[in-house]
Amino acid sequence: MESAGDWCLIESDPGVFTQLIRKFGASGVQVEELWTIEDGIFETLRPVHGLIFLFKYLQHEEPAGPIVTDSRLDKIYFAKQVINNACATQAVISLLLNCDHPDVDLGPELSSLKEFSMSFDAKMRGLTLSNSQTIRSAHNSMAQQTIFEFDPKTASKDDEAYHFVGYMPIDGRLYELDGLREGPIDHGPIAPEQDWLDVVRPIIVRRINVYTEGEIHFNLMALVSDRKMIYERQLQDLMAESQMMGMETDEMENEIPRLRMLIEYEDVKMMKYKQEMARRRHNYLPFIITLLRILAEEKKLLPLLEKAKERANKKGPKKQKV
Structure with missing residues (x-):
């Protein structure tokens, strides 16, 4: 995978994802956060077009189903992730470009991207996506203000990495769209009388149960029609x-x-x-400098600094997204 380049990290937040979709030029959809996956949570959000799942990335994790390599790839828009930090944008675009619902308007940029790259293989689609100036600019516009720059090479092997994937129904089957895989993961058929959300729920629960007890760093969001x-x-x-x-x-x-x-x-x-x-x-640096100056004058800065170091040491390794 290429270097992170000028692609920033994106916060797992429904407001950020909703505004990101608007920046792409798409309309008719928004993102809602789900606090539980219990039965009935989706009733007030229908229609639900797809789910975006954030989890702690585990290397060498086996896929939960067969990876699609046949002619279905001609109809499923799947793009290989070829650049770091792009998994958030990749997850939401994968859902949008595979969504066939009258409420959803992709807009000119995503429509052109799909039409131009639909005949490409997964890696070429990923390269096309990552080289779109509109998509990259929209992605980076969601970045938090960075006051100080840190060398990314200082990240250690113990740093925790987090990753976004998408789940959605396509032509009567449930698929997992993970740009780090070689293709979509097929989770099986959805019966005509069956709700696809009832099919995906146990799959996500099983995935969460793979992690050690006490792991809480998961996030689930739904791509729904504009409320x-x-x-x-x-x-x-x-x-x-x-x-x-x-x-x-x-x-x-x-x-x-x-x-x-x-x-x-x-x-x-x-x-x-x-x-x-x-x-x-917003740039809070002037406020921070003034606050530090006042604390230093009142002899409160060093005691607060020592307490901050103690808290930082207790937090453990840093978190990253892949």
Whole structure:
């Protein structure tokens, strides 16, 4: 794999991923974080187009199913990850480019990328993706503000690496899209009457159980249709039904305010995402320098420094993404 180059690390956060998708030029979808994978968690999020799973990377881990090498690769968009730190973008793009749903609009950049590279092999697709200026710029725009630069070569072999993969149904089968593999991992068929989320749930649970007891560094996010768009569509249908009937039922009187409240909530949530991103990108260095100067003048800096060293030593190895 190539050097990290100018691809930054991306935080596993639904707001970051949602804004990343917008930066790609895609619309009609957003990312929601899942705090549990218990039955019923997906009911308020449907339709769910795919899942993004973050886990601690284990070298030489065997795939949980056969790797696809046959003619299905002509229809499944799978790109080999050829550059470090790109796994977050690779995971979400893999889901988007394999999503066939009327809510999802890829936009001009991703549509052109798919059309141009669909006939390529997995490695050439990965090279095409990593050389897209639009995608790389969108990816790097999600970076947190870096005050000091550290030499990446100082990372030790004990550093923990984390990795993103995607799960989604394609043509009646469940696939795992992991750019570090040679192809998609086939997790088997999905019966016509079966919900694909019921199929993927035990697979993710088994994967988590592979790790030692006490390991909590996992994150699961869902790629879903734009919630505001869904609520506005439901509200429009309800208002049209009310006009046709010439009256509002008790159910309509309750449902219309609820949908308006949910639409307002989505607006507030997206505004919060933008504010959080602005804080991530803000340069806090002048404030930090002033604070350190005041602490030094009040003879508080050295005691705080010693306490910080003690806490840092207790945290253990650093975490990285691959």
